[in-house]
Amino acid sequence: MAVAATAERARIDFPAVLKDAVLAAVVAFVLAVPLVGLQTLDQGANALGIKTRFDWVAYGTIAVFLGRLAIGYLLAVRARPATAAGTSGGLNALAATVSQYSTAIGVVGVAFAVALPFLPFSSVYVLDVATKVMIYVMLGWGLNVVVGLAGLLDLGYVAFYAVGAYSFALFAQWFHLGFWQALPVSGILAATFGVVLGFPVLRLRGDYLAIVTLGFGEIIRIILINWSDVTGGPNGINGIPRPTLFGLSFLNPDNVAEDVPTFSGFFHIDFAVIQRYIFLYYIILILALITNAFTLRLRKLPIGRAWEALREDEIACRALGLNPRNIKLSAFAIGAMLGGFAGSFFATSQNFISPESFTFIESAIILAIVVLGGMGSQLGVVLAATVLVTLPEFGRELAQFRMLIFGMAMIAIMIWRPRGLLAHREPSLRLHGKSAARRKAAA
């Protein structure tokens, strides 16, 4: 046994691994010299100096050499027994299990989410982060309709989010509408924007659609910045009203007039700031759950089936008499509407919005949540949103490296699991139902 193991080990091609590592180190050295080794230095009025940092270059090169050596060695060791089913087998099995028990996991997850404000570790900070996670979950589920189900690549989803947020803010400013009156209006407005944009561009091929939606997202942002009379320009809009519970506000009763009904006054409990956070958290939780139920329901309706069919084969759909443009348009509009709802909640929860919240990077993050989670997987979106939103919270001291790590993580996850973390293709329709298929798999 021991002899066999040594013989096996001897077969690792050490010179090749070493050569590979040396090559990687040389490349790293070349890459590092101009940008790491030389730093531009501000020297007063419009003048730049150069500072050298060749010690950093040396550290970087050595790190790359050792890292590449380790990776090469590990790959060589692992490549010997099972080549194909090795690395991602565990996660594949996990993804399959998750999709099999998705209902149970969903129920437990919802129960946890409902109970969260009353758990011992809950605080204003925890609820704030949880609210943020839920906003992204909702946005992810909304975009999932467009990207995951209908297969339309949308790089400007943040535009609809912005339309929702700004339409609520403006309705509140000009017509004094409250959150609950403005919510449906801003959703409808965002959907209208989706249709207006989608109508001309939806017959384009995937990548063109991506770039047009990206352009649309930028147009909206530029308009928000420059149309200062209406949108407040780069300063944004302040003092957006908070939502109320059937007319009860969550203000401190000591600070408002007698006749303004407040939550704590009405129920005769002590005022606490956390009450408002709990309320906001429940609103977004309910909105997100409605979104989930809505999309799951849609998948079972003819329109949802048409989306998935269109994603798989557009020509076959056309041959069967489906109208691709109308089907795509409906997916686009529904996705936009859900984005608009999330946007108007964002506006009310923040109390302040500015164009800075609606940059391309937001679109990229939402798309990353959908794709990293596993396209079309509702639980995957929750997992990805939780990871991407809470990770930066853990690394506050690493704040400046946050986006750097974020970018690296996106590349790494794609290389590791190109179909997403919880990717598992389940047919949405079976000949003999789900239990029969499970029995067959067990046999």
Place this chain on the structure above:
Amino acid sequence: MEYFLQQLINGLTLGSIYGLIAIGYTMVYGIIGMINFAHGEIYMIGAFISLIAFLSLGLLGISFVPLQLVIVLLVAMFFTAVYGWTMERIAYRPLRGSTRLAPLISAIGMSIFLQNYVQLLQGARVKPLQPVVQGGIELMTNADNFSVQITYLQIFIIVLTVALMAAFSNVISRTPLGRAQRACEQDMTMASLLGVDVDRTISLTFVMGAALAAVAGMMVTMYYGVIDFYIGFLAGVKAFTAAVLGGVGSLPGAMLGGLLIGLIEAFWSGYFSVEYKDVSVFMILVLVLIFRPTGLLGKPEVEKV
């Protein structure tokens, strides 16, 4: 008339820069059918390396301008090309033959990474560069004392672009490398069966695209005199627009698209409003895609079942 002529000159200069970036997009899209989202960042890195090269040459005491230009050009092209090669090797090659969305997400990740990489290493502040090439030729002056001027720098940019375009068209149409690229573009499997090294060809495509983007970066550093780590995003989007406008996959199309985008932007900011010049570019893109989805010089794509 004089004002028009001046905007025309400015537009052509800007268009040359966009065109050079657009070639990188169009070549990569043509060969592996992927939007290399991080190409704008490669251009930004090219701009930074040029800036650092100019400053270093200043410190080394080389002040003869033509020599400076040649050295900076070669240095920027070389280092940026290595960045392009590494990017393909790390983020795209492992994903070849994967789902269509995977390389795009990876490219967006690469773009975010490179932006923050440069921001952390070189600082977030705007970097100024003293003018390297000064002076110009006065073409005409009208009664209101408005003179039309073409600067030496603008001449340099336009001439260099034309020269590079000629050289690269030659590479694509005449050399074995260009033949291999065109073969991979048509059918990658067949090309590899016939002995074309597909991986190497794709790597070289990225290297060429990155080298041209580096030239664009150097031009922008000299032309505007200020750069920051964020310039890659907008320039990248506009250059991609140029590539789509000209017809993705077509080299002359990319150049034509670049020139058109540059002209539209110059005339829009000259006659209408500076704030909405980026909106104008995107509107043109949408209009072109609606009425001529294959772009101006693109071939219609036949969909096969």
